[in-house]
Amino acid sequence: MAERHRSEAREPGRRGRLVAVVAALAVCGGTLVASAGTASAEPGGDGVATAVGAVGRADGTGGTGTRDPGRRQTEGAVSVTATDPDGRPLAGAVLRLWRESNGTPGLQPETDTGIGDLCTTAADGVCARTVPFGSYYWQETAAPDGYLPADPAVLGPLTLDQTNEQTGVTVRAVHRPLTGRVTVIANNESGLPLAGTDFRLWRETNGVPGLQQDSDTPASDVCTTVKYGVCDRTVPLGSYYWEETKAPEGYLPPDPPVLALTLDRTNQPTGVTVTAVNRLGTGRVSVTKTDPDGRPLAGAVFQLWHDDNGTPGLQTDTDSIHGALCTTAADGVCARTVPFGSYYWQETAAPAGYLLPTQPVAGPLRLGLDNYRAGVGVSVVDHPVTGAVRVRKRDARSRAALAGAVFRLWRESNGVDGLQSDTDTGVGDPCTTGADGECVFGSLLAGRYYVQESAAPAGYRIPARAVHEVTLDGREGAEHAVLLTVDDERLPSGPPLPETGGRMPPAAGAVTALGLVLAGGALVAVARARARTRRTARRGA
Incomplete structure (x- = not known):
């Protein structure tokens, strides 16, 4: 039956064209739509193919209707894919399909035929139409946001025929991103540019405000400012962050060290700039x-x-x-x-x-970002000047050195002049003079000291002034000795006085004194008599 319909469609004249339309409707089970008026055969063409191509969706998109595997296909898909230069699909490109209908190469919108409505690419970047065999053009009327229009904006001709009816025919519309300059300037607080500041540029890609280094995208390597304190990059439209990763020597980075900026169509011609102010670091x-x-x-x-x-x-x-x-x-x-x-x-x-240390210079002390809050310090130890007190014990008359005298040293520590043995501080052990008559107290700090004679040598008595003050003022130098000479009087010779068990009574004292006087007088008289006898003997001789 289909063969009979096709044979009738080849008959010339008005009756043949009408039969072709009816036959096509009978075969496809379709419905005659407003565009069926285009069913006339093109010169030298196949009237049946043109008629079938006119059968489709009422919205004019060129639907195929129901295919019959037993008949030759007369339509197919014509598509375009919007991509960036790396081949990634782009949503948001707006395109229109045109059919070549005036026989003149290239698109002439006033005489060629628009097919269907405008098409906007989705996430896959594709616009497609199912249309009859013929030549077509895709015209881009709006580029995706952030991209330049495809160049050329008209793609084609795309020729759909029996050789590609199964796969359709397609073309790619490549869009270069619309770019501009994003700049950061490192200044000090006085507005002067700073060299030696490190920055890194990030692109906002996760949709969350603020820089998230684990999910936003690095848009540059590290950039180090030079003379004019500038880092810049040419990038596609979008939202970006300049992150200061290292402040110049001697400076603190901004707080926070991340500066946001947005490059869009309004500022793309001139670019967009932010300033990072670095404070002079102190501590x-x-x-x-x-x-x-x-x-x-x-x-x-x-x-x-x-x-x-x-x-x-x-x-x-x-x-x-x-x-x-x-x-x-x-x-x-x-x-x-x-x-x-x-x-x-x-x-x-x-x-x-x-004393000054052997090395009086401490350092270097390095103050920087890692320690400026706490500061940096050093301790320097000074050792005290030490001196000595040398005590020399002599016989008060002969000046001979005396062994056996015992001395003790005290340091003035209670702020009251004079020795108070209950509140001043004893220094070391008592010292007993040797054969040279000396005691040495060494390694003494500067200050006031008391030398106390606590025991006299045998046969000598402790002088009435048994405590002597000496001062070490710190200028003597290590182990310099201050010499103190102490003379002791010898005790009187003769038989010991009788023990009275206490103080002598006044009467007994008087008697004793009188006896001593008389004894002395007798001794004098005897001495004088002996002297006269010796003189007489020398004259007689």
């Missing part, structure tokens, strides 16, 4: 002066130096002094608030009674 650099036991010392004088030349160690001819001299207070501390950098503390004078 505390300190030194603490202590004695060997960790006790703070007042009175140490320090000078702070800044390392200017980058050479390890302090060079006073090329490094620079930072601030005035500082003298430690009761807490032993000198401190300065300074910009980031490397510093040295130089001790120029030790506290009274202490």
